[in-house]
Amino acid sequence: MLLFSSKKELIAHLATLKNTSTAVGLVPTMGALHKGHLSLVKKAISETKTVVVSIFVNPTQFDNKDDLKKYPDTLDADLEYLKKVSDELIVFTPSVTELYSNNISSKEYDFDGLDETMEGEFRSNHFLGVATVVEKLFSIVKPNKAYFGEKDFQQLLIIKKLIKKTNMPIEIIGCPIVREPHGLAMSSRNERLPKGIRVKASCIYETLLAAKKLFGTKSATNVMNWVKNKFDKQPEFELEYIKIADQDTLGPVKRKQKNKKYRAFIAVYVNGVRLIDNIALN
Numbered sequence: 001m002l003l004f005s006s007k008k009e010l011i012a013h014l015a016t017l018k019n020t021s022t023a024v025g026l027v028p029t030m031g032a033l034h035k036g037h038l039s040l041v042k043k044a045i046s047e048t049k050t051v052v053v054s055i056f057v058n059p060t061q062f063d064n065k066d067d068l069k070k071y072p073d074t075l076d077a078d079l080e081y082l083k084k085v086s087d088e089l090i091v092f093t094p095s096v097t098e099l100y101s102n103n104i105s106s107k108e109y110d111f112d113g114l115d116e117t118m119e120g121e122f123r124s125n126h127f128l129g130v131a132t133v134v135e136k137l138f139s140i141v142k143p144n145k146a147y148f149g150e151k152d153f154q155q156l157l158i159i160k161k162l163i164k165k166t167n168m169p170i171e172i173i174g175c176p177i178v179r180e181p182h183g184l185a186m187s188s189r190n191e192r193l194p195k196g197i198r199v200k201a202s203c204i205y206e207t208l209l210a211a212k213k214l215f216g217t218k219s220a221t222n223v224m225n226w227v228k229n230k231f232d233k234q235p236e237f238e239l240e241y242i243k244i245a246d247q248d249t250l251g252p253v254k255r256k257q258k259n260k261k262y263r264a265f266i267a268v269y270v271n272g273v274r275l276i277d278n279i280a281l282n
Contacts, residue, residue: 001083002090007099007140010092014050014141023048026143028134031055032072032188033081036178040147041085043175052141053082054092061129072188083234091143098135099136111161117250118243118265119154119276127158134159138168145171147180151185153263153278154250177277179205185277192273200236201270207231208279211244211264214280218269220244220253220262231268238269244281 003216004010025048027040044051044066080088080270115127148156148268156174163170178186183205190198207230224242231239244253247261262281
């Protein structure tokens, strides 16, 4: 496994591989790796010859400084985890200065409204920070394919829009959500939950499954109200939002149409930890 912290050295190494027309896959992460991340890495290995995994906690996508401070630093464990998957990976672990120099700020983007709902509504400038760092990584690695999990489905659409806006020749691959045995979507944040609460948090996914069933006969508004009422009865959980939206545009569902796909999105606070999840409804 090759480890780089300098973008200049990584670019130079990848240039030698490009001469042999080697396809490159990129898996951007913020570390604190779990099986969800590893599923992305394995997918990249199956489709590309050279795989770069970046580990970088991006400061510009955190609107809450305390959340940034609490984000786990598990680099040594992450590297050992990756070695078990493949010893041929390239791992990029830049510092903040290496990526941002002396200007730690986000670029401005127009995502045609994709960033104005759900996560964008509750996390100020979050997607500007995400897009900024992803564009930086894309410009350094110049991958043929890049892999993102569907747990952050809105982010996945934002990255696809970024590619369209910038005309970068990169294929964005969305990968299925990986869940814990009790159904909770795998997330680095799960480690901050006590074991008992972590199991109880499986009710988030159970609620989404029930919402999917209801959506077959009820309107989007009725289903969202049902979810809100369900969480009102559970004081341990604070529902931040439940949205049912067009899967492609994230626009609200006024009336269901047979030729459109819909998805339910949810954000819930549990023990002060913010968890998100989503599910395809049809």
